[in-house]
Amino acid sequence: MYQVKIDPNGATLQLEIQYLGAFTASYVYTLWEANSNAQVSVLSGNNMNSQDDIYPLPSPVSANVGRLIDIFSTLKNATDSDMNGVVRITILQGSVELDSFDEPELLPAGKTVPNQVFINLIS
Amino acid sequence: MKTAVFALVIVCTTISLRVTAQDPQAIKNFYIKKADTTVLQTVTLDFAVPDIPAFKALGIDPSNILRPSNLKQVALMFSNLRSGDKFIVPQNLAVELTPGLLVKPWYTLNEYQSKGGIRWLSKLSASVGSDQDPSTGVNSLSFGFRSVLMDKGDFRLDKAFLDTAIYRYQDNYTMAWVNNRNLVLKNNNITIVQFAAMPQSSQDSILEIARQMTVSQVGFDLDNIVAQSMQDFKAKNWNAPRMDAAYALVMQSPDSLLGSIRLNKHLMWFAWAFRPGKNNRNAQFIFGLNNSLYKANGKFYNEFTGNFRFYIGKNRLKALAEAQYQNMDHPMTGRTETLYAQIGVELAIYKSIWIHFGTGFLNALDGTARSQLLGNLNLYFSFPENFKLF
Numbered sequence: 001m002y003q004v005k006i007d008p009n010g011a012t013l014q015l016e017i018q019y020l021g022a023f024t025a026s027y028v029y030t031l032w033e034a035n036s037n038a039q040v041s042v043l044s045g046n047n048m049n050s051q052d053d054i055y056p057l058p059s060p061v062s063a064n065v066g067r068l069i070d071i072f073s074t075l076k077n078a079t080d081s082d083m084n085g086v087v088r089i090t091i092l093q094g095s096v097e098l099d100s101f102d103e104p105e106l107l108p109a110g111k112t113v114p115n116q117v118f119i120n121l122i123s
Numbered sequence: 124m125k126t127a128v129f130a131l132v133i134v135c136t137t138i139s140l141r142v143t144a145q146d147p148q149a150i151k152n153f154y155i156k157k158a159d160t161t162v163l164q165t166v167t168l169d170f171a172v173p174d175i176p177a178f179k180a181l182g183i184d185p186s187n188i189l190r191p192s193n194l195k196q197v198a199l200m201f202s203n204l205r206s207g208d209k210f211i212v213p214q215n216l217a218v219e220l221t222p223g224l225l226v227k228p229w230y231t232l233n234e235y236q237s238k239g240g241i242r243w244l245s246k247l248s249a250s251v252g253s254d255q256d257p258s259t260g261v262n263s264l265s266f267g268f269r270s271v272l273m274d275k276g277d278f279r280l281d282k283a284f285l286d287t288a289i290y291r292y293q294d295n296y297t298m299a300w301v302n303n304r305n306l307v308l309k310n311n312n313i314t315i316v317q318f319a320a321m322p323q324s325s326q327d328s329i330l331e332i333a334r335q336m337t338v339s340q341v342g343f344d345l346d347n348i349v350a351q352s353m354q355d356f357k358a359k360n361w362n363a364p365r366m367d368a369a370y371a372l373v374m375q376s377p378d379s380l381l382g383s384i385r386l387n388k389h390l391m392w393f394a395w396a397f398r399p400g401k402n403n404r405n406a407q408f409i410f411g412l413n414n415s416l417y418k419a420n421g422k423f424y425n426e427f428t429g430n431f432r433f434y435i436g437k438n439r440l441k442a443l444a445e446a447q448y449q450n451m452d453h454p455m456t457g458r459t460e461t462l463y464a465q466i467g468v469e470l471a472i473y474k475s476i477w478i479h480f481g482t483g484f485l486n487a488l489d490g491t492a493r494s495q496l497l498g499n500l501n502l503y504f505s506f507p508e509n510f511k512l513f
Contacts, residue, residue, distance in 0.1 A: 001319040021228035022235040022245060022279050024289050026297040032315050037308075044298055046290050048282070050231050068315060072301040076293055078278065078349050083223055104227060112293075112345050114300070114330055118319035 001118040004091045004099045008062035008123050011094030017045070017053040017071060021085035023107055024048075027073040029055060034066030061093075062123075069119040077107035087115050173369055173392060175219055176267030177250035180371035180390050214262070214379075216253040223247075236280055246271040250371075262379055263387075267371035276363030278356050288352035296337060296345045303333035303340065362398040362407035362434075369393075389416040406435040424452040439471035443481075 006013060019025040025047040031040040045053055057064050075085050087103040105113050173179035223245045230241045250267040278284055307329055308318055318326065338344050373388035393412040398404075411430040416423050432445035447463040467481025 018231060020231060022230075022232055022242075024232070024285060024293055026290065026293040028298055028301040030301070035314075035316065037314055044294065046294055047232050048285060048290055050233050068319065070315060070319070072297070072304070074293060074297045074300065074345070076289065076345065076349065078289060078353055081221070081223075084226075084228055086227055102227075110346060110350060112296075114334075116319075116326065116330075118315075120316075120319075 001120055002099070002101055003120045003122055006061065006064065006091075006093060006098065006121050006123060008060075008065055010061060011096075012059060013057035013061055013064060013121075014092040015055045015057060015069060016088075016090040016092065017055075017073075018050060018088040018090070019047040019073070019075070019085065020088060021075075021083060021107070022079075023083065023085050024076045024078065025073055025085075025087075026076075027071055030070040030072070031057065031064075032068040032070055034068075040067065064121050065123045067121050069117075069121065071117045071119075073115045073117075075105055075107055075113045075115060077109060077111060077113075080109050082109050083107050085113075087117060089117050089119065091119065173267075174269065175248075175250045175252075176269055176369040176371035176390065176392070177252040177265040178217065178267075180265045180267060180373050180388065181252050181254045181263055213253050214255050216251060216264075218251045220249045220251075221247075222249075232279065236282070242274075242277070243270060243272065246274075260377070262376045262384075263373055264376070264384060265371055265373045267369060269367070269369040272366040272368055274363075274365045276357075276360040276365055278353065278360075281356075284352075284356060288356065289349055292343065292345055292348050296341055296343075299337045299341050300330075300333055303336040304330060306336075307333050359404060362396070362404065364395075364397040366395045367393070385418075387418050390414070405437055406433070408433055419454050422454070424454065426451045436469075441469045443467050443469065 015029065017027060017029065026044070027046065028042065028044045030042050032038070033040055040058060043055060047053070069089075069091075071087075071089060073087055075087070077083055077085070085105045085107045087105065088100065089103075090100040091098045101117060101119070103115055103117055105115055107113050228245075230238070235241050235245065247268065247270045250269070251265070252267075253262065253264045255262050305315075308315065318329070321329075369392040371390045372386060373390075374384045375387045376384040391412070391414045395410045397408050399406050399408065409430070409432045411428075411432075413428040413430075415426045417426070418424075427448075427450050429448045430445065431447075432443055434441055434443050436442055444466045445464070448460070449463070450458060450460040452458050464484050465481050467479055470478050470480075472478055
């Protein structure tokens, strides 16, 4: 589990999901309430078009302190050869990149590999 | 039925061997092939660009090919080139390097789709092989490169196919999987924060339970359903335009020292397959070139082969017309040039066992011989590489 320090009084937070490699990926992004099993939001997408995989987090920014970002992905290598893939998650505040995480995965030929990234937002 | 087919195979194999045994050595190469499944559908003359050119150049077929998947493994392998303070030619080295497996990808799927340079790099492979002739003690070392210059049959470029045959299932499967994961957590009184803090092996166990629930819930396994879509895609795009090229060089040394090694041979392969019309699914043109330049008695000699084929047919019955030009320089006999043309039919009798009926003419272009009819009926069988009778 990663931790990212945010400024509760700063600009809007944004989450960017990117997949590096020539494979198909689908994801479900869940924002979990702090210390609770309540879901703030659940959004899904895939890497068919990478332009729409940027999500603003709810305002006010201070409400996100303690919340958990959960990105569950499936990476599908439908080719006949093994390949490498990377799940890249970036957290921005305004135009400033707070942090970026790369999760490399080996994708065997014809197989689906799950990947989970958890990010705890702290102040 | 299987017994009858097996008996037919044995009888026909006997006929095939008898027919080819009467042919000149060169002709055997045209009619007997041990082909892989890809080659099987497209080749009678040798149009295939080798998958691993370094081994093809050495004429070896190693059973244990090393395919390192990180740069550390590559460095370890090439440390074998050193013995004490000297660099040596390693014996029986067989390595295939794919940059796509060695480096972390830096491009997205969208960039792969729009940039030809990225596709070229991701499909580039390099190979290194070595061999020792037990009778002469000569050591050979070969380096090869293979690349796909163009491939219109790459499903990742077909956005409509990706959308309808993969994302449509993968998106639902992913959503169901994560919902089932959350259900398992809830049923076991595990909060998401506790789950996120668990060791990877515990997370994996929960994910596997959730995956099995997902397969039951959605009614399909993602890998199986995509594999079926891929088979359909390949069947529809078997004749999609494609261009492959490969190059290999061979160096030889009379002893094991790398310092004594000398360049001995260059080999180049090129194949271009395309269909007559954008929407044609029944025919294919294949154009192939193969050139080798080898050294003998201090001088380089050339061998060149150009092939052209037209293929038409469906599934298990195909007709073909093909031509081949070949010239060979020889230290003793000088240059010989031949032109070969053939028409034929190929019929799949059982799975990937094919019979070929063909007739062709071989013409020596130096005027010493008239056209020779090579045979009015030839039978041959193409077996997959992993085919075993027993």
